[in-house]
Amino acid sequence: MRRALTACVVVAAVAALLAPATATANPAVKPPSYGDVLDMRGVPETAHPGGKEEDDGNPVNVFADQGAWHAYALPDEKKKESWGGFSGPLYIAQEYPWWLSDAFSRLRLTEDGKPLDLAAGGKPEFTGLPGVLRQSYRLDGGLRLTLDLRYATDRTALVRARVTNTGHSARTLRAGWSGKLLRPAKKPMRDAPSLKATDTGVGVDFARVRETWDYLTDGTERFEVRHAEPVRTSVEKDSYRTDLERPLRVRPGGHASLDWTESYTFTRAERQREKARAARALHRPAEVTARGEERWDGYVRKATRGVPADRRRLAVKSVETLISNWRSAAGMLRHDGVTPSVSDKWFAGGFWAWDSWKQAVGTARFAPGLAKDQIRSMFDHQVRPGDKDRPQDAGMVPDAVFYNDAARDGGNWNERNSKPPLAAWAVWEVYRQTGDRAFLREMYPKLTAYQEWWYRNRDHDRDGLAEYGATIDPANKTPEDARLAAAWESGMDNAPRFDAALGTKALENTGPDGKKLGFSVNQESVDLNAYLAADQDHLAKIAAASGHGREAASWRTRAAKTHRAVRETMYDPKTGWFYDTSLGGERLTARGRGIEGAIALWTGTASRYQARQARKLLVSPDEFATKVPFPTVAKSSPYFAPTKYWRGPVWLDQAYYAAEGLRRYGYGRDARELMSRLIDATGVGSTKDPIRENYDPTTGKGLNAANFSWSAALLLPLL
Incomplete structure (x- = not known):
């Protein structure tokens, strides 16, 4: 064991020595290896992102930062008419992405x-x-033009144009x-945006449109x-x-700068706040x-x-x-x-539960504050005791939450099911990166309520093994409907093990008082119960670190019982x-082997012998080592x-x-060799593809979706 730890330390030290220097205040000397890890060039031709x-x-791969709801891309080198402006913005109409323009602010310079x-x-x-997105041009007579776009706030991008005169x-x-403007093709959204001149530039107002799915x-x-x-x-x-009122004079060896902000806000209050924040950014752009x-x-x-040096570009991607x-x-x-993907219509404007847990684990490694908040973002909507609509679901965390709930045309908001219980793992991983005990104390009662909900509402036969x-x-x-929702609750929507044709069906669950609580499918899932056991392990650690020693012992006892079952x-x-x-205890082997069986290894549930047997299948080319x-x-x-969602494709989680x-x-x-093969075979680490x-x-x-968050998040601990 000591030899392995020593080797890890040596590898880490060598990697640190080989790492390119990144802490610099001069963007011109950023490590060139981290330029264009993603190809962000492209110009939209229609308002609809897919064309x-x-x-x-x-x-088109886009760039956003600081939680902004609008994003940009670089011009296309082959389309000269796109030069001088940043493609976009791509704005999110509360839940759906649309292109506002091919390049809303294209700079032009004239002389004489x-x-x-x-x-x-x-x-x-x-x-x-x-x-930052950067454009660099060499003009005639020794003039150079550089355009940089970065974000000043969660609603405002700052663009800096620098004209340098190297002539005499x-x-x-x-x-x-x-x-x-690029207008949507169909009404009523076609008529939503309208241009207006302002004292400081130009604005686009949006009319009220409530098209639930668009x-x-x-x-x-x-x-x-x-x-x-x-x-x-x-x-x-x-x-x-728009024209600059004054002429731009650039002396030999000197430069001149032009600064402007581009803000996208939802409410009048946001607009007023952003007016002041944008003014500060324009006053101190260097800051x-x-x-x-x-x-x-x-x-x-x-x-x-x-x-390792050859994988760092993938980490940055x-x-x-x-x-x-x-x-x-x-x-x-x-x-x-963190949304699943700004590149996908359905994934751009909301948060999903198990996506958030996995994304928090990866994000905690470089942005722990964001990791904490994305966990909070889901628990903000945890069902409270005495809830007027669903009191029987106290403790449940919804599957997906969006800008709008169902009362405001929010068709994507989903409380018909939850998602696999990985929240305690996520909270513990954030704690491992931060040492923030206050965060543990904040989340502990919420996590325990979620755990108890599973056994109260999803254990049909009360045998200590839960069902989706x-x-x-x-x-x-x-x-x-309930069977379909249960499959969604697993996260593996169309996996064969949930096929109605193979016997999966939904059953009503009732409480001790005979009142209906919801539904379970007629099978106990290995991944769900292994996740619950791991959740209990993590709750024991969280309780101990939070000063609840007796509760920690109780969680350890529960975890051991669940692992054993x-x-x-x-x-x-x-x-x-x-x-x-x-529910009768029959193993559903006729439905084939699914990757969910490997969860019992990740959670430490399997015995040594069981893990050894499972390993044979994980490394076999005829089974899981494709x-x-x-x-x-x-x-x-x-x-x-191989191409049907959860019936064959490789998901990085x-x-x-x-x-x-x-x-x-x-x-x-085995793990290293298989993951190296995965990275190399997909090209995810060697190309500029998303x-x-x-x-x-x-x-x-x-x-399926490009620029997918949980894939990116879990690559970080794998790397």
């Missing part, structure tokens, strides 16, 4: 009435660096900006551009032009730059600490993914959190794997489908649990 109304995904050619000195450079003569230029505004939203210096703006229909660089240098330094998916408190979202299920909810009108009832010695069981290892359904299963399970039982070499929601285990092709 077509039926497309949910956005092919003639426009300066941005390509006069050759091909420009467009670069995405940690915390003074230059007198005129500066201006122009842009046009576009949600209250009529108070505004996007506003403010310039540091006096300007004049004219508007014609969907286009505008905004310095603070941003310091913060991002910290992110990069922490995220790459101990990571993970950070950039998580930060661009960060949304600050707004509407019904009372704390900051559904709540009493308008959306769960029929047994089939899973170990004794859900492991099949004939096949060497863990399976869900029927080209991209750890498919959600084993290759040997009759239900294996499940790969994380499987790899960490192998490590836990001493199979570290981190995907899941991957085809037979080809390595990325599938």
Whole structure:
């Protein structure tokens, strides 16, 4: 053991020595290896992010920071007409992303009435660096232009244009900006945005639109551009032009700067607050730059600490993914959190429970304050005792929360089911990174209430083993509705083990008083009960660290009992794997092997012998060691489908649990080799492609949502 620890220390020390220096106040000397870890070039052609109304995904990778609800991309090098402006913004209409413009603020420079050619000195450079988007141009006669976009606040981006004169003569230029709206194709959202000139630039107001599945505004939203210096703006229909009132004089060897902010706010109160904050950013732009660089240098330094040199770019890509998916408190979202993906229509504007737990674990490594808040963001909506709508669900954490709840056209808000109980793990991992006992004390009663809810509302036969299920909810009108909600509650929506055709059905649960509590499916799931055992282990640690020694002992006793029940009832010695069981105790082996069986290794539930047998399947090419290892359904299963969501694709969270399970039982070499194969086969670490929601285990092709948060989050501890 001592030898292994020593080796880890040596590896970490060598990695630290090899790590590129990141703590610098000069963005020009940022490590070049961290430039363009993601390709953020692209120009939208339509307001709809996918180009077509039926497309949910956005092919352009975007950058946001500080929890802003609007994001940007770099121009396309092949489209000269896009140069001089940042693509976008992509704004979130409460829950749905839309492009406001191809480039709302495109800078133009003229001299003697003639426009300066941005390509006069050759091909420009467009670069995405940690915390900033940058454009660099060489103009004629020794002029250089650099445009930097970074975020000053959770609602405001700051753009700095710097014109440098390397020639021998003074230059007198005129500066201006122009842009046009991209309107949605269909009414009523087509008519939502409207351009207006302001004293400091230009603004876009949004009309009230309540299209539940496409576009949600209250009529108070505004996007506003403010310039540091006096300007004049004219508007014609969907286009505008802004001109700097004074000429821009640049002496030989000197430079001149132009600063402006771009803010997107939801309410009048936010707009008033942001007016003052934007003014401060324009008054002290160098401070905004310095603070941003310091913060991002910290992110990069922490995220790459101990990571092998050839994997550090992937660590930085993970950070950039998580930060661009960060949304600050707004509407019904009372704390900051991380959405699954700003690149996907359905994932851009809300928080999911088990996504939040996993994302907090990764985020805690470089931004622990954000990690704490995203845990809080879900527990803000934990059902309280005596709740007027669902008192029977006291303690439950909803599946998903959004800007709007159901009372405000919030179709994505979901209380018809919960999600797997990983919150105590997330809280403990945040504590391990921060040592914040106050956070443990804050979360402990909420975690215990959540744990008790599972056994009160999801243990149909009261045998101490729980089932996935559904709540009493308008959306769960029929047994089939409840079965579907239970599958969602597992997080593995369409996994074969929840197929109605294979016998899965929903049953009503009642309390001691005979009152209906909700539903359970007619099977006890191995992952759920292993998660509950781990939750109890973590609650024991949290109780002990919070000064509740007697309760800690009780949690340890409960955990041991739950581990034993899973170990004794859900492991099949004939096949060497863990399976869900029927309520009668029958192991459901005919449904094939699923990656959920590996959870018993991650939680430490399996015996040494059971882990050894499971390891044989995890390293077998005919089972789980496919080209991209750890498919959600084993290759040997009759239900294996490599591109069908939870019926075969590799999800990085499940790969994380499987790899960490192998490590836990001493199979570290297997874990390293399989994860290296996963990273190499998907190209996630060697290309500028985004981190995907899941991957085809037979080809390595990325599938479904791009820039997916929990994939990025759990790559960090794996690296």
